[in-house]
Amino acid sequence: MNIDEIDAATLMPLETPPLKVSRPVAACSRCRNAKIKCDGKLPACSSCEKNGRAAECTSTNDQFARGKERSYVSTLETRIDKLQARLEEAKARKPSVVSIPDDETAVPSRRQSYNVPALEHSSTGGSRAQRRKEASAIDDLVSDFGFLSVNATARDFYGFTSAMSYARLILSACSKDPLPSGTTKELPPRYAAASLIQHYLNNVFTLVPVFEEASFYGSVDNTYAQDTRKADPFDHWVVRMVLAIASASMSEQRGDQHYLEGIGHVCAALSHAEGVLNPGSISSVQALVMLTEYAMLDPHHFDSWSLIGAASRAMVDLGLHTDPPKGTPMTKGKLDLRRRVFWCVYVLDRSTSLVQTRAFSFNDDSVRVKIPFTKAPAVLPASTNKPGLQKPWVQSHEQALDLIHLRQIQSGWYTDLFQSGRTTWDEPYHYLWQTCEAMRKWFENISVTTNPSMRAFFELELLYSYIYVLSPSPRVPAISPFAAKLIFEYCIRYADLMLRLIDDANYTPPLTFYDAMRVYMTGRQFLDVLQHNTDPLLNGHIPPHPEVKPTTAPPPAMPVVNLPPGDTLQRFNTIRSIHCVKQISECLAKFGMRWGYMSWNQRYQSEAASMLETLHLRLREFDGIVAARRPSMWHASSSASSVTSSSAASQAYRSPQSLTSSSAVHRQPSITAHHMASFGDSGPAPQVTPPLYYHQQAPSQQPPMQPWETQTSFFEPSGGQAFSFGQPVSQPGRSSAHGNPNLQFANWGGYGGASSVPDTLDEENAVPPNAQSWNA
Template sequence: MPQTSLIDNPLLRVSRPVSACSRCRSAKVKCDGKLPACSACEKAGRANECSSASDQFARGKERSYVAALELRVEKLEKQVRYARERKASMALHEEDSLPTDVDRKDSMAAIRVAVQRKAVMKQEKADLDSLVSDFGLLSVDATSRDAEPSVSGGSAFAKLMAVSCYRHRLPEPRSNDLPSQQDAQRLVQYYMDNIYAMYPCLPEQTMWAVLGNMYPQGGIQQSLKFADYWLFWTVLAVASIAQSRGMGDPFYLDGVDFIARAVPYAERALAPGVRSTVPSLILLTQYAMYDPRHFDPWHCMGFTARVVIEMGLHQDPAPHDVKDKSDLEIRRKLFHCVYALDRTISMGHARALTFTDSTVDVGLPSSTELGRIPSISGHITGPQSNNPALHLFQLRKLQSGWYQALYQAGESVIADAQSYLWKNCHELREWAEQLPPTLPNEIRRAMDIELEWSYVYCLVYSPRAPHMTEYRQSLIFEHAVSFIEKIHEMVFETGQTPFTSYYDVMRVYFIGGQLISILRGAFELLVSGRPAALPHSDATGVPAPPIPHRFFQQQFEDNLQRSLKALRFVDETLGKFGERWEDALQLLNMFGQVSGEVRGLLEQRALQFGMGQGMQQLPMQQQQVM
């Protein structure tokens, strides 16, 4: 559903009550508008006396908060239509309503005409601005439930999501029949073995129970909720589209078809105030990361994070309030899945995080022994280990810390910024060293690529750490080239992993741009292979991280060769991604434009000295510290 205008898709402000209750209004105290009784009346022991000042919320006529918003939306939509009709009518009869037969010599009459026309236009603009403002004052309360659904049977929350998150209309489902049970089981197992291993957003037995109810042994389907249908179809959609490698291949077409089968259940499945809504939104966000053509992952993530915050999942309950440890584990898994996705998407877009770390107080889920991992030991029937997810959560926590400090905390320079950068690099290295060797190969490869991307993102220029030393430039160069080589190998040699989403396209373009920038700023240093001077560090400072030393099995490659090959790898990787995401081809074209100057310098140097000169740099390269 494309966005057309601010009136059709207004920005929403939140957490403003519809109306104060009569008791708070008469006492002139703040009312939070909570239903069925506000907090002030509850504290005063007069919850049974709490009633709204308006007849709409009078005793005996209570309606849910979302239902009230729907009535307000309907009223405002009528006002918008009236304003547009009035505008068209005024444009049609402007010559009749304003004097036009003015003598040109009569300057005062001409001025009056201009002033009157300007006043009409100003009033019209004010009317439209007022309507947009009224829309903006509508609040989205994710913790209120629809006790009285609308006539259409859906929630205003789901409708707002549809307006914001749908980019292009989905095709009609190709069939109303269920896929074969074997195909459904295969897709669910693929999701559990791969996506679920990194984002355990729901109890594993829940998905298998839904699958069993969709294909009952006796042939009689069990009673299923709307959330169950949504869960079934979205899991199939994510599992299918995660295996797609080209636009229009069978996996892509099946994924789009499955999500189209899920959408009719969205208005009832995405119910505010219900915890099952959170994994439902997580699944939609995951799908959007693979299919940004039909869904906007940024807006999907925004809705998901808002629901989590308003449900209070960003804060662990007090220890004396924890009665069920398993429930606490579910809360923590839900929150950290949302946390990890939010950091992935926000950093990918280089935008502000949906919520900061200072507002969060949630412990990590309990660690379990690795035991058997599906990718190593084959199919297992019991619950899987969440350890891969724990490692991802820890990495996102590290990334979030320096991302906020370097890019989201103003432009004042950090005191001893160099030590701060070195400290972050050491933490990233320690995280990588504690990864267990038993991780599945695909997960390990994805973690390695994440690590190289994190090094570059942390070390590149920031207003809060603006001073670029030769050593820092060398580090950026090495990790950027390593990232490009690893993701190129993944795409062309070992095959894309289930974790390869549209955000990997953005990462390749970002790292390629940073490589161009660092080559442009330190061309002679990097191309010559001269070892950068080790920066000075006092007794209390953090030592600099070592510059990675690259060895090659067949032949030594100097930095000139590696630079040219890295730029070629960026082109090839974006071109390969272009078979899957059409935006990758636009980024490929843009990268060709921004890299033209540096490519020319590198090719000129290669022609001038010849590629064989790289063998003379071997002793100098060996001087670099591991």
């Protein structure tokens, strides 16, 4: 609107401003000098009007110095001039807002936008679609201005500086250590990038399919096209981030070739951040999700918690947490993309919150989104089970669907146990048994097409969830002996499986920094439950489970392991406990080499020192009793046994490939689809031979056996089966450090734990030693 076209009615509020307008100053200059009361009316106070000094009535403010005040009318005139100048500036800047600048050209400043040629301006607004794009860009620009002050005595808001943008704000808030300069990696040849892309699609994309596979290959084609103008910033971003995530997931040690290549690709992707990280677009949420995936593999440079929080807030702002109402004009492709992006954010947000024991970015009650993925039937009809109808080049989303279902279960019990209050439940175990039963059924119903590596990945998630649910929480601060026994067995299985997956070259799903935190928390919980229940756990007795209503789900069946011939329960469980502590320590050592956090292993060894001392003392007592019962120390069989026992202390951990099927060492059964009966099967099972090593309590002290208490048999895995439980029992060496393992499982405080003394051997750990407290 032109200033000449404004009528008198429009100008009426400016000509006769309200008289009762509050302002931050106490009095005008005349009343302040005369030391009389000033009512502060505008445009002149009552005292100045009464004495004919209305034109001289001025007030001080923070924009003009004392003695150089300007009147209210002059201030409004100055503001009109500024707004007119800003309006002309916005009109001249329209072409530069909607056009995407070249990567090699600098972004013109605000002053330079005055010199935009008229021809370019006329060509920009030619089409209707271009005008809509201009209007959208202007709306985004205006939304960044914030609240413009209209108070005459307040300081004007001149907008953000030229160096501020949404991308810079996100990267500044979510970055930790600065990326090394000069490490940007050139785009590799397409044949070299093909293997990295396939590795990402097979192991990461199957779990978090944040983009459509067809659109991704279109971005690859645009990026590698001879015409560089075909690729937009998002094409460069998604291709570079896929290469970065794949390279980082293949890294075995911080600083190796794969690690450096991942950093090089991330640096190349960040050069396009200004064109990708923009508020109000789904592609920006996709970009943040991919950056979160990389942060889980490189915790030194990016904070995954801040990134997934930014992605969640951007997702909620776009309304992706609810499906659009019926009748909304929207294509099926766009609707599927909305749903796909939401569930990817959901999976990462739940995983991050659980491992760092923080609140969710959004609750499940606000979610109204249908899952866009479906699971193929176990047996396809004969008419559809034809090779010509299958698409082997398209990744299946069945693993992503299984992971979403698990995250939904985890979100439910985490909210109920840790985020819904501090009131203790009187009868908590009917809820805990139902939760464990739901997770057991989930594992039984995972897709039949899941490969062994992904099945092992889900197996780790199941064991970790069992330990998390059964551990002390605000709702259940004191656990029952039966739950303590379950935690004891699940921790041993988790440590055994994790160590073998780390060493197994055939295990392809990436091990992230979250796995290191899970191992540390599991190890602490193992020490805590063992310290408070040393004798009951090592004696091997199964305590009675807490009484629940008959209609409640049955408690989980106790995992059982066959007792080696000639051994005793106490000695065997003592060796298993020592072996578990050593496995957890070795996992932390390997993860420390991978990510540079060596202090975690040192801290855990210090905390486990007192318990290891107790376990070794018990083991020496058991060995002394056995030696006293021998008829002669020179007996041939005794000599052989002593040699075997002494060599066990220095026996190295062997990988699954080195364990033959004929090995006589103890092997723990795997939680596979064939063995799931041991995790909650309520039906009876035949007795196995040799007998189970658990001794039941006397009938007079134990209630009648329930169906779920009947022990089930395990099948010995074949030599070629991957990820089967079992390692040769060895005795770890003593630790000279001392610590207190009596700490809660859920008191995890983030990347850094509590430490009274700074760790001089872990100089790369940027987290302050006392940043978090385990007892908080």
